[in-house]
Amino acid sequence: MELSLQGPVGQVYALVVNNDILFAGTQDGSILAWKFNVVVNVFEPAASLTGHSRGVVSLVVGANRLYSSSMDNTIRVWNLENLQCLQILTDHTSIVMSVLCWDQFLLSCSMDKTVKVWVTTESGKLEVTYTHKEEHGVVALCGVHDSQGKPILLCACSDNTLRLYELPSFLDRGKMFTKQEIRTIQMGPGGIFFTGDGSGQVRVWNWLIDPTISIQ
Template structure:
């Protein structure tokens, strides 16, 4: 069932940089007390463990600072944002990865975050989305400016019985409210999408923070969301990835269903840059890939690999590389082949707990990319990956100190001095 407003959904693009002051008008007075404190920058603490055995290694760049397990990461220009189950959110500034700001508030741990212009949206275990804004008085102070659903949205709907839905036995909620933890967020074309353990997908408009739609999307908890050119992909514990699209003024509707393994939860979903390939990570340690076959709605399975010994918890994609993080504490590195298949080019170890989140970005120096990982060991790690040396599929540079590459013939990690 889909609940939606009848108002036109405007396409809104917020172009203000995340961490720059804004001169536009705001209904929120800067005289209100900030919910975050000025945070003195700290030097990154680098840990230098003993050299690893062949086949595994530990990163030399480890960012401590969170009081709880790292649950999500987001990249925004020169900044990296990370959040934890300890409710704290840290902004790291590159290139030296100093702590630029620290803020956070809520009755539940932070499960997901996205950035839109100079705003940060965080999803929490207490079923709320919180909106933070950079203070005009100081660029490293973030203020809580709204909680979704907003009070205005709530007051316009709570009096009418038709706005209530049955969430479980003897429990009713407004359709604009999530009834369980919000596990994931995604942004596209001026809209924020939120997926929850209550099995619903909700659509919020960035410009006025109004809830426009609530979709009964899955038969079990939604674990992952990703968007691509107006199309939304949701991964669920029901073992399915669903594809959602919409016409200009209509509500979202189901465009396709990608079936995973029976009785296996799909925990994450990613999409290739051209939108033709979709990959999902499962609780059985498998990564599956589907290719769009002709028109939207027709998908064929092109990849099915046993990637990890334990559940795949997160994934990211950068050009021809796919990275998978697992409860087995490792990160799998995969090269995309013609047709959508995946070829393993290495395994990164170092986290002392399950790898919960991954993000990748262009390295800015030569070829390759930067990989950021957050784990339940409360740490964030950064790697730089290149594919430049002969016979080396993937090279990982740990803070330019030592280079690690995998030799396909021997399937062993080798060390190369820079």
């Protein structure tokens, strides 16, 4: 069945689902939420989360929090129970393109050529514990496991490369080249992952059985 959810102003840049609520990050900086009503079998508007001054480009849910990154160079942390903003993260100096939850950490990447690792302090606030620098802007992040089960961070950069780092050490595991910059990365079953780039091409990647052979 096709449903049209009314409300967004301009483009919709990001979507995430938590339980029975759908969140959409929009071009005007708002995050719209719809809740599914099983009685009448439709999505109904639930809330509008405001605060970002420019488009919301990435949304992720973790630890009962909603994290939103924006073209206004900030990340906002939202309480999923009352949908109130708990904290504004301002350490990036350019568009925050993607956010990722990994264990007790939050990772973010930006066109300021950095990947930042955030950890929750005793006060309950997120602070940067490590900053990884790249030569180019970082467009997208994704966490996967290699053929040996080791956690790997995939970083799509604006120079049309996909860089691989072993976590938590950020040990360089190689890079892959594409025709245009990768805009999105998605995990798949059995260790595979997918990339979509600016040329309109979707690629499916799998890990080599021999971990001593690096990806170049």
